[in-house]
Amino acid sequence: MTYELYYWPGIQGRGEFIRLALEEAGARYVDVAVLPRAKGGGVPAILEVLEARNIQRPPFAPPILKAGARFIAQTPNILLYLGGRLRLAPADEAGKLWTHQLQLTILDFYLEIFHTHHPLGDGYAYEEQKAAAKRRTKDFLAVRMPKFLGYFERVLELNGARGPWMVGARLSYVDLSTAQVIAGLRYAFPAASRRALRNRPRLRALHDVVFDRPRIARYVASGRRLAFNNEDLFRHYPELDR
Amino acid sequence: MTYELYYWPGIQGRGEFIRLALEEAGARYVDVAVLPRAKGGGVPAILEVLEARNIQRPPFAPPILKAGARFIAQTPNILLYLGGRLRLAPADEAGKLWTHQLQLTILDFYLEIFHTHHPLGDGYAYEEQKAAAKRRTKDFLAVRMPKFLGYFERVLELNGARGPWMVGARLSYVDLSTAQVIAGLRYAFPAASRRALRNRPRLRALHDVVFDRPRIARYVASGRRLAFNNEDLFRHYPELDR
Numbered sequence: 176m177t178y179e180l181y182y183w184p185g186i187q188g189r190g191e192f193i194r195l196a197l198e199e200a201g202a203r204y205v206d207v208a209v210l211p212r213a214k215g216g217g218v219p220a221i222l223e224v225l226e227a228r229n230i231q232r233p234p235f236a237p238p239i240l241k242a243g244a245r246f247i248a249q250t251p252n253i254l255l256y257l258g259g260r261l262r263l264a265p266a267d268e269a270g271k272l273w274t275h276q277l278q279l280t281i282l283d284f285y286l287e288i289f290h291t292h293h294p295l296g297d298g299y300a301y302e303e304q305k306a307a308a309k310r311r312t313k314d315f316l317a318v319r320m321p322k323f324l325g326y327f328e329r330v331l332e333l334n335g336a337r338g339p340w341m342v343g344a345r346l347s348y349v350d351l352s353t354a355q356v357i358a359g360l361r362y363a364f365p366a367a368s369r370r371a372l373r374n375r376p377r378l379r380a381l382h383d384v385v386f387d388r389p390r391i392a393r394y395v396a397s398g399r400r401l402a403f404n405n406e407d408l409f410r411h412y413p414e415l416d417r
Numbered sequence: 418m419t420y421e422l423y424y425w426p427g428i429q430g431r432g433e434f435i436r437l438a439l440e441e442a443g444a445r446y447v448d449v450a451v452l453p454r455a456k457g458g459g460v461p462a463i464l465e466v467l468e469a470r471n472i473q474r475p476p477f478a479p480p481i482l483k484a485g486a487r488f489i490a491q492t493p494n495i496l497l498y499l500g501g502r503l504r505l506a507p508a509d510e511a512g513k514l515w516t517h518q519l520q521l522t523i524l525d526f527y528l529e530i531f532h533t534h535h536p537l538g539d540g541y542a543y544e545e546q547k548a549a550a551k552r553r554t555k556d557f558l559a560v561r562m563p564k565f566l567g568y569f570e571r572v573l574e575l576n577g578a579r580g581p582w583m584v585g586a587r588l589s590y591v592d593l594s595t596a597q598v599i600a601g602l603r604y605a606f607p608a609a610s611r612r613a614l615r616n617r618p619r620l621r622a623l624h625d626v627v628f629d630r631p632r633i634a635r636y637v638a639s640g641r642r643l644a645f646n647n648e649d650l651f652r653h654y655p656e657l658d659r
Binding site: 231232233234235245247248249251252255256269272273275276279280283286287290294295296298299304307310311314315318319323326329330333334335 | 473474475476477487489490491493494497498511514515517518521522525528529532536537538540541546549552553556557560561565568571572575577
C-alpha cells in the first residue's frame, strides 16, 4: 500500500513526526501537499479533505494519513496505527501502550515548545505577543524543559534492554519523535538547550543514533526534509534564548 | 481487579475523564489521593508514585491508573486501555482508532480551554497573566470554540448509527469526555457557551443523555464528583466571559 500524507507545505511541523516514521520504515508514501498544485498538491489538497462532505469520519486538522480508504488523524494516533504496521513499536499490548504513553508526553513537550513563541495561540502573530512569549519562555527554560528532559533521560536509563532506545531493544517511533524534538530545541534555543543537554548524555546519543540511521540520513540528505524555519513549530527568536 | 486512580485531590481536572469512564462501567476503583493521608491518600500518595525508583516505566504526571502491577498514564492512553476492557469503545481496530482520534481532539480542545486562563502556563498565577488571558480568550471564544464545537456537532451528525453517540450505536468513552467538556464550558463561560451551543442541538443532547445515565447520575448525586472550582481545568472568571 502507498500511504498518502496530508500536511501543510513549507514546514516540518507535526507532519515531520509521521515522515520520520515512514522514512525509517522505508514505507511508500506520497507527501500530497508538497506536490505542485497542477498535480493535485498544495494547500487546496488539504482543504479538500478537511471540507469533504463524503468522509464519514472526518479529521479535524493535519497531519492526516490516508491508508487505503481511511483517513487517520492526530499525530500520536497515526503513529499508533503505523507502529503496528511498520514494526516501529512493540507487538505486546503493554509495550504498545507504554510507547504511546511516551509519545503523548512528547506531545505535551512540543506543545509547550510551541507555546513559548505563541502563548496566545495562532490568532496573533509573534510580534503581537512578544511580551507574553518572553514570560512564558522564561518559565519554560527554567522549569519545564529541564523537567521533560530529565524525565526522558530517566526513561532511557531505566530501559533495561541493550541499546540506546526508549522502549526495549529496538527502535520505536518514540525514538524518532524524541530525536526530532531535540533537533528542534537546538534550533530554537541553541544556548539554553546546550546547557540543558549537558547532563543528558543518553538523549544526546539517541538524537545522534536516530539521525545516523541509513534511511533517515538519506532522507535528510535528499533535500526532502525541509529546514527548520520561523513559520514552524520550533522557531528561533534570539531574544527568547536568553 | 480493583483499579487505583492517582489524581490531584480537590479538583476534577483530567482525572474526571477517567472517573466518568470507571463510573459508567461500574468498575471497582479506589481514588487514592482522595483518601485521608492516614489511610495512604493525599498528595503524598501521588508523589510517592512519581518519585518511586522501582517503577521501570514511570509516569510523567497524573492522572495515573494502576492496573494490577502496571502504572498507565496520559489521559487518552488510559482511556484507550480502559475502552477495551470496560466495553467503552468499539472492538474493531478502525473503530478503536477513530474513537481515540476523537479523544485526542477533545484533548486539544480542553488544553485550549485551560490556556484561556493560563496562557503563560502554570508558572504564573492567573492574576499575573490576566491581560494575556483576556487576549487569548477573545480569540478562543471567537474562533477556536466555534471551530471545535462545529466539528464535534458534525461528527454526531455524520454518525449513521441510531442514537445520540459519537461512534456507532453504543456509548464510548469519548461521549463521556465530550459531555464533560460541555459541562466545563458552561461553568467557565456561561454566556458565551450558551450562544455557541444554540445551534448545536446534538451536542446539547449528548451532554444530557450522558449525565442522565443511571450510574453517572448516581455518581453525581453521591457527592463524590467534586464541584467545578477556580483551581481546576475549567475556571469561571466573569471578565473572560465577555
